[in-house]
Amino acid sequence: MRNYLIRRLGEMAVLLLLISALVFVILSFVPGGPFDLLIFSNPRITAAEIKRLNEAFGFDKPLYIRYFQWLVDVAGGHWGTSWGIAYGRPVTEVILARLNNTLILMGAATLVSVIIALPIGIYSAIRQYSWADYFVTSLSFFGMSMPTFWFGIMLIVIFAVGLGWFPTGGVSTYGLEGDILDRIRHLALPVTVLSLFNVATWSRFVRSSMLEVLRQDYMRTARAKGLRENVVIIKHGLRNSLIPVMTMLALEIPGLFSGAIITETVFSYPGMGRLFWDGVMAADWPVVQGLVMITAFLVIACNLVADVAYAVVDPRIRYD
Amino acid sequence: MVSRKQALLEVKGLKTHFFTEDGIVPAVDGVDFSVAAGETLGIVGESGCGKSVTALSVMRLIASPGRVVAGSILFEGRDLAQSSQEEMCDLRGNRMAMIFQEPMTSLNPVYTVGEQIREAVQTHDRQISDGAARVRAVEMLRMVGIPLPEERYRAFPHEMSGGMRQRVMIAMALSLAPALLIADEPTTALDVTIQAQILELMKDLRERVQTAVMLITHDLGVVADMADKVAVMYAGEIVENADVYSLFREPLHPYTQGLLASIPTLASTRNQRLNVIHGTVPNLLRLPPGCRFAPRCPKAMDICRQVRPTLRDVDGGRQVSCWLY
Numbered sequence: 130m131r132n133y134l135i136r137r138l139g140e141m142a143v144l145l146l147l148i149s150a151l152v153f154v155i156l157s158f159v160p161g162g163p164f165d166l167l168i169f170s171n172p173r174i175t176a177a178e179i180k181r182l183n184e185a186f187g188f189d190k191p192l193y194i195r196y197f198q199w200l201v202d203v204a205g206g207h208w209g210t211s212w213g214i215a216y217g218r219p220v221t222e223v224i225l226a227r228l229n230n231t232l233i234l235m236g237a238a239t240l241v242s243v244i245i246a247l248p249i250g251i252y253s254a255i256r257q258y259s260w261a262d263y264f265v266t267s268l269s270f271f272g273m274s275m276p277t278f279w280f281g282i283m284l285i286v287i288f289a290v291g292l293g294w295f296p297t298g299g300v301s302t303y304g305l306e307g308d309i310l311d312r313i314r315h316l317a318l319p320v321t322v323l324s325l326f327n328v329a330t331w332s333r334f335v336r337s338s339m340l341e342v343l344r345q346d347y348m349r350t351a352r353a354k355g356l357r358e359n360v361v362i363i364k365h366g367l368r369n370s371l372i373p374v375m376t377m378l379a380l381e382i383p384g385l386f387s388g389a390i391i392t393e394t395v396f397s398y399p400g401m402g403r404l405f406w407d408g409v410m411a412a413d414w415p416v417v418q419g420l421v422m423i424t425a426f427l428v429i430a431c432n433l434v435a436d437v438a439y440a441v442v443d444p445r446i447r448y449d
Numbered sequence: 450m451v452s453r454k455q456a457l458l459e460v461k462g463l464k465t466h467f468f469t470e471d472g473i474v475p476a477v478d479g480v481d482f483s484v485a486a487g488e489t490l491g492i493v494g495e496s497g498c499g500k501s502v503t504a505l506s507v508m509r510l511i512a513s514p515g516r517v518v519a520g521s522i523l524f525e526g527r528d529l530a531q532s533s534q535e536e537m538c539d540l541r542g543n544r545m546a547m548i549f550q551e552p553m554t555s556l557n558p559v560y561t562v563g564e565q566i567r568e569a570v571q572t573h574d575r576q577i578s579d580g581a582a583r584v585r586a587v588e589m590l591r592m593v594g595i596p597l598p599e600e601r602y603r604a605f606p607h608e609m610s611g612g613m614r615q616r617v618m619i620a621m622a623l624s625l626a627p628a629l630l631i632a633d634e635p636t637t638a639l640d641v642t643i644q645a646q647i648l649e650l651m652k653d654l655r656e657r658v659q660t661a662v663m664l665i666t667h668d669l670g671v672v673a674d675m676a677d678k679v680a681v682m683y684a685g686e687i688v689e690n691a692d693v694y695s696l697f698r699e700p701l702h703p704y705t706q707g708l709l710a711s712i713p714t715l716a717s718t719r720n721q722r723l724n725v726i727h728g729t730v731p732n733l734l735r736l737p738p739g740c741r742f743a744p745r746c747p748k749a750m751d752i753c754r755q756v757r758p759t760l761r762d763v764d765g766g767r768q769v770s771c772w773l774y
Contacts, residue, residue: 346554355542444605
């Protein structure tokens, strides 16, 4: 297990380096730069002055030297400075400010989704082809096929504009920033939108995983022992069916950090997804590069976590 | 012969049908047999003749779309066909236990074998402490001949061979000294040498635990080795009931005769063809109107194709379902 971890961490470092180089190169091909804002806002600025600015900041140097410089900076904890959406502020600061919001939104949505999806999935598996199973199945397809932007807007139209129960967007009411209830009211609609999709897909996943387990011979053995049906389902069935579910959830974690671009945009929620969107639109490459690196790191790290968790819950899996 | 009043298990007119989309499948269609305390009954037949469904019906472990539709299953004086699932839970693993054909998949992969035996003990003996149940589980592992039982208690099923896993299943089944052990093809999935070991173990434990055994198999050799009485099943029915000696000495039903004749012997010459029963088992959805074996029977008469025979007593305390007798 120790050797396995060392090997995996080594692979992870190489992979991240490759990704950073790739993203750096791709972003360098895109037109636009740190002084676009100056050009647009100050028509009297000359090409010579832009050239001088570029030289002063080192943007005229060859690509590989700029990449190397970026690597050295990152190693020292400096991820660069935003040149678009938050002019002059360090990238780390810009990202951290949004990370908190996104974690609250996505964490709440994930928690709600798991709490709803698990029992639904288990129930529709043990009552396969029952009226309730068909009902849940149709509802799942509804949830999966509903476009997020449309469903979000409908919720706003009905529950925020029409009934006035919830705010239309944002994280908190001005002047009520520390109020938990106010925070929850702001989260309600975006969490509903995100959970609908999650519950729809995850409950299907739990259902099929549970169905697979219900067919197993050891379930019959458990019944033949004289165990009550609920013990058979929970102790022998659920424990086994959660193995693939846990892996799936571990792979969902990167999504928690990178946010949900569409939902955050619809509800004007200042999170990571919207930061990425704004960063791309403003050609703010240091911010975009930082976000991509964080996401890449999380995806790779969570894959590792999923593999390790797999070995923990399933005694058949060994890494030697 | 076995006297009826001593019967531990007495099954009468058992019918278990499966309600599928294609129609009703009468997997078990009116079966009578009995097992006395301490006795071993072998149930023989080809794949799909309903022997496993019979066993699962006695345990009341038939899953939807199957259902016991008729008959009585008297076990220790109570009719299991009428018992609630709650009552069945108290009996299963306790007074009656079962082992299965597939030792590789019959144990739960995420719990150690020791835990799974301990769970069986504690399900029925709720007063027993964790420590005592654990000691009991280790004892059972030792009893079924697993070396280093204290260490193997902590082993997961995937760390054991098929033969060892079947020993664990036997340990689990016998941990509460049941009056009846149902063994559904316990050695079919094992290597021949391991088969012999498991059969020896079962014979030995049958004496020590004083349990009756209902042994389901398609292997006549296993029946000859283990059973006191034999019930031969064909297409959901019992066609012949006899004690093991009479059956092998003088099989009455043409199907039984065919089964015995199909065993190759060392005396037969190399070029000699194997005796086979021609034709295939009938589709249970489209059964012939008369005797179910008639289409394959070399001795079939007109009546066989028209009227279904019933199981009747013949000389020597045997029963056979055939118009020849």
